[in-house]
Amino acid sequence: MTRNDKDTITRRTENRHLLRCMKAGLMAARDTPHKGLLLTAYLAGAVLVWLFRGHLFGLDAYGMFSPVLNAVIDLLVPLYAVGGLLAVLVLLGTPWGGREAKEGLQKVGLVNHAGEAPILLCKQRDKDTPRLTLWEFDPCGIPLGEWEDKRARIETALNITIAKMTWAEGRKIICVYAVPAESDFPALLPWKDKYLSPDSFVLVLGESLTGPVTVNLANIPHILLGGSTGSGKSVLLKLLLMQAVEKGAEVYIADFKGGVDFPRVWRQKCHMCFREDELLHTLDQLTAVLECRKKRLEETECKDLDTYNEATGEGLPRLVFACDEVAEMLDKTGADNERKKLLAQIENKLSTIARQGRAFGIHLILATQRPDATIIPGQIRNNMDFRVCGRADSVLSQIILDNTSAAEQIPKDARGRFITGDGTVFQGYLFNEEQL
Ligand SMILES: Nc1ncnc2c1ncn2[C@@H]1O[C@H](COP(=O)(O)OP(=O)(O)O)[C@@H](O)[C@H]1O
Ligand SMILES: [Mg+2]
Structure with a gap:
């Protein structure tokens, strides 16, 4: 040109x-x-x-x-x-700061082939979340992917922390939702009982820049938590389990680290298993319940547990099976034949729950550092749709989320900071057993 x-x-x-x-x-x-x-x-x-x-x-x-x-x-x-x-x-x-924004973006190299930087069309407070400012840009032919790649530079250029970026009006406008750079995530967000969601069966994880981050197990049945040691997985797992207990679910916890992670209060409120034979027994029970519920739902022609409970007035509880550090449980290295057989049975049951659990209200919440295929078989992994990743390098982020966003967007020193599969960064609530 x-x-x-x-x-x-x-x-x-x-x-x-x-x-x-x-x-x-x-x-x-x-x-x-x-x-x-x-x-x-x-x-x-x-x-x-x-x-x-x-x-x-x-x-x-x-x-x-x-x-x-x-x-x-x-x-x-x-x-x-x-x-x-x-x-x-x-x-x-003309929006305030339009020229500064354009020059700032030009300086950090967000330009098209003609050397033009995006043009700020409008800057206003977001209607739904007043904390957020919405910047609307004419992208001047620069695709959203390039904005995502240059996210950190855009944040510096505009002195903001970006919460999310989306297209609007087809592909004519790029919306950047942001807060001022100095109002970053708080380092600590203590859990309060009033945060518990009244909706069945919504669990709250933490707060993103756009508001609370939640998951509804009725829609997305299983959760996979990953991230390096000390990123906050165990705390987040317990936060979710505590809410499940409070909402009346039956919680089963497998813990092969000698029970140090789950002090006595947990044993009073949940079913614990500390050995592999106990675990297999628990999973047998859960799959049996699954088959039984399947029959009852078929008979009553209900499509899922909530409909069934409503139709019959029975109030069958949701069942949640959780395991911290799944790798400890499913690691096959150095296993003899007998143990391999046992592990195969365990995987088999887990996979049944992963595939069919949703309609029957049986859920998995698994946490591990590295959920690659050797640890969690594809059959199980592929059905765990809600993925959350804490601090991680790009390889680990790729394994957990199928992209490298955790490595890029979570600071190395952050604790309890996570990113979901759809790119929402949040600070998890810090939950303490003593609150149970
Ligand atoms: N949501 C959080 N907010 C603040 N600090 C946290 C949070 N979650 C965890 N931490 C800190 O990080 C430490 C490690 O957390 P932990 O859950 O044990 O990590 P992991 O299980 O990933 O190894 C905790 O002892 C706590 O001090
Ligand atoms: Mg842990």
């Missing part, structure tokens, strides 16, 4: 932008009272100038020239008035 071509493109973009600003100005004058007032004041001023043009321009003093001057001024005043009107409209339609 030659310099000339680039200049032509830039000029056309600017003209288009000017037109758009006028249109936006007109809308703003209609919708925002103070802008409307400004436009009215301008129009009133223009009319006054027109009415008193004789006095204002001192025409009487020029005697015989006055007819010619009169005609010239009669022509010029409306021209200036219209020019001024357009300028006022552009002014009203």
Whole structure:
């Protein structure tokens, strides 16, 4: 592309932008009272100038020239008035900080092949979440993927922390939802009982920049938590289990670390298993319940547990099976034949629950550092649709979420900070057993 071509493109973009600003100005004058007032004041001023043009321009003093001057001024005043009107409209339609934003983005290299940076069209408080500011950009041909790749640079350029970026109006506008850079995530968010969701069967995980992050087990039945050691998996797992208990679910916990992670309060409220034979027995029970519920739902022609409970008034509870550090449980390295057989049976049962659990209200919540195929077989993994990843390197992030966003968006020193499969970063509530 030659310099000339680039200049032509830039000029056309600017003209288009000017037109758009006028249109936006007109809308703003209609919708925002103070802008409307400004436009009215301008129009009133223009009319006054027109009415008193004789006095204002001192025409009487020029005697015989006055007819010619009169005609010239009669022509010029409306021209200036219209020019001024357009300028006022552009002014009203131009967002604050538009030029700084454009220059900032240009500096960090968010430009198209003609060297143009995106144009800020509008900047306003988000209607649903007043904490957030919504920046609307004309992307100037730069795809959303490139925005995502340059997320950190955009944050620096605009001095914001981005919560999310989406397309709007087809692919015409890119919306950037953000908070000011200094209002980042809090390092600590203590759990409070009032956060418990009243909806069945919604569990709350923490807070993102856009509000609480929740998962509804009735829709997304199984949860996989990953992340490196110390990222906060165990705390998050317990937070979820505590809520499940409070909401009346029966919780089964497999713990092969000698029970240090689950002190006595848990043993009073949940079914614990500490050995592999106990675990197999528990899973046998769960699959048996699954088969039994399947029959009863078939007989009553109900499509899932909630419908069944409503139709029969029975109130069958949801069952949640949880395991922290699944790798300890399912690791096959160095196992003899007998143990391998046992593990195969365990995997088999887990896979049945993973595939069929949703309708019958039986759920898995598994946490592990590295949920790769050697630890959690594909049959189980593929059915765990709600994935959450804490601090991780790009390989680990790829294993858990199928993308590298955890490595990019979670600071190395963050604890209890997670990202979901759909890219929502949140700070998990810090939950303490003593609250049980
Ligand atoms: N949501 C949180 N907010 C603040 N600190 C947390 C949070 N979750 C965990 N932590 C801190 O991180 C430490 C490690 O958490 P833990 O859940 O044991 O990590 P993991 O199980 O991933 O190894 C905890 O002792 C706690 O101090
Ligand atoms: Mg742990």
